[in-house]
Amino acid sequence: MTMFDLTGKTAIVTGGNGGIGLGIARGLAHAGANIVVAARNAAKTDAALEDIRELGAHAIGVETDVTSEESVAAMTEAATSEFGSVDILVNNAGIALRKAPQDYTLEEWNQVVDINLTGTFLCARQVYPLMKNAGGGKIINIGSMTSIFGSDWVASYSSSKGGVVQLTKSLALSWAKDNIQVNSILPGWIHTDLTTPIRSDNPERYASITARIPHGRWAEPDEMGGCAVFLASAASDYVTGTAIPVDGGYAAF
Numbered sequence: 001m002t003m004f005d006l007t008g009k010t011a012i013v014t015g016g017n018g019g020i021g022l023g024i025a026r027g028l029a030h031a032g033a034n035i036v037v038a039a040r041n042a043a044k045t046d047a048a049l050e051d052i053r054e055l056g057a058h059a060i061g062v063e064t065d066v067t068s069e070e071s072v073a074a075m076t077e078a079a080t081s082e083f084g085s086v087d088i089l090v091n092n093a094g095i096a097l098r099k100a101p102q103d104y105t106l107e108e109w110n111q112v113v114d115i116n117l118t119g120t121f122l123c124a125r126q127v128y129p130l131m132k133n134a135g136g137g138k139i140i141n142i143g144s145m146t147s148i149f150g151s152d153w154v155a156s157y158s159s160s161k162g163g164v165v166q167l168t169k170s171l172a173l174s175w176a177k178d179n180i181q182v183n184s185i186l187p188g189w190i191h192t193d194l195t196t197p198i199r200s201d202n203p204e205r206y207a208s209i210t211a212r213i214p215h216g217r218w219a220e221p222d223e224m225g226g227c228a229v230f231l232a233s234a235a236s237d238y239v240t241g242t243a244i245p246v247d248g249g250y251a252a253f
C-alpha cells in the first residue's frame with residue numbers, strides 16, 4: 001500500500017462520462033477507487049462505465065443534473081447504497097457558451113453559472129455530512145486557466161471558474177476541522193468535446209493558444225488523472241484550499 005493507494009475508497013465524478021471527467025475517473029480507478037459516474041447523458045455514461053470497468057474498478061452510473069438539489073441528493077444516495085461511503089468528490093461537470101459578454105441573455109449567463117459554480121456548491125454541500133461523519137474526505141473542484149486569466153469570449157465561464165477557486169478556499173477553511181481537504185485543479189488546454197469547436201472553427205485561436213503553451217501542445221484527458229489521484233489520496237492530507245495548474249506551464253507566463 002502506498003500513500004497514493006485508493007483501494008476501498010469511493011469517488012463520485014460529476015461529468016465523469018467523457019473528457020477530463022473520464023480521464024480523472026480512469027486515474028482514480030487505476031489507483032483502486034470505486035467510481036460513481038454522475039452525468040446527464042445515460043448512453044455516454046454506459047460507454048464510460050465499460051471503459052472504467054476494463055481497468056478492474058467497480059463503477060456505477062447515476063443520471064445526475066448537478067443544478068438540481070433532488071438529483072444531487074439521489075446521486076449521493078446511489079453512491080452510498082452501492083458502496084457504503086463517499087470518500088472523494090470530483091466536481092468536474094461544466095459547460096462554456098462562447099460569445100461576447102454583451103450578447104449573453106440572462107438565461108444563458110445563469111445556465112453556465114448554475115452548472116459550473118452552483119452545481120459545485122450543491123454537490124459539495126450534499127457530501128459534507130457523509131464525509132464529516134466518516135472522519136474526513138477529499139473534494140476536488142475543476143477550475144480553469146480562466147480562474148486566473150480573463151477571457152474575451154467566455155465571460156460567464158471565466159466568472160464561474162473564478163468563483164470555483166474562491167468557493168474552494170472557503171470550503172477548505174470551513175471544513176478543515178472535519179478533516180476534509182478541498183482543492184482545485186486548473187486544467188490548461190485539453191482536447192475534449194468542450195474544446196473541439198476551438199480547433200475546428202477557430203484554427204487561428206487554436207494556434208495562438210498552442211504557441212503560448214510552454215510544453216508546445218495541448219493535453220489529453222488522462223493527463224489530469226495524476227494530480228487528481230494526489231489530491232484524492234493520503235499524499236495530500238496536509239494540502240487544502242489550493243489551486244494546482246495542470247497546464248504545461250501556461251500559467252507560469
Ligand SMILES: NC(=O)c1ccc[n+]([C@@H]2O[C@H](COP(=O)([O-])OP(=O)(O)OC[C@H]3O[C@@H](n4cnc5c(N)ncnc54)[C@H](OP(=O)(O)O)[C@@H]3O)[C@@H](O)[C@H]2O)c1
Pocket residue numbers: 014015016017018019020021038039040041042044064065066067092093094095115142143144145186187188189190191192193194195
Ligand atoms: N477541455 C479543456 O481544455 C478544459 C480546460 C479547463 C477546464 N475545463 C473544465 O473541465 C471540466 C470538464 O470539461 P471537458 O473539457 O471534459 O468537457 P466535456 O467533455 O464537455 O465534459 C463536460 C461534462 O460535464 C457534464 N455535464 C454538463 N452539464 C452537466 C450537468 N448539468 N449535470 C451533470 N453533468 C453535466 C457532461 O455530461 P452530460 O452532458 O452527460 O451531462 C460532460 O461529461 C469542465 O468543468 C470544464 O470547464 C476544461
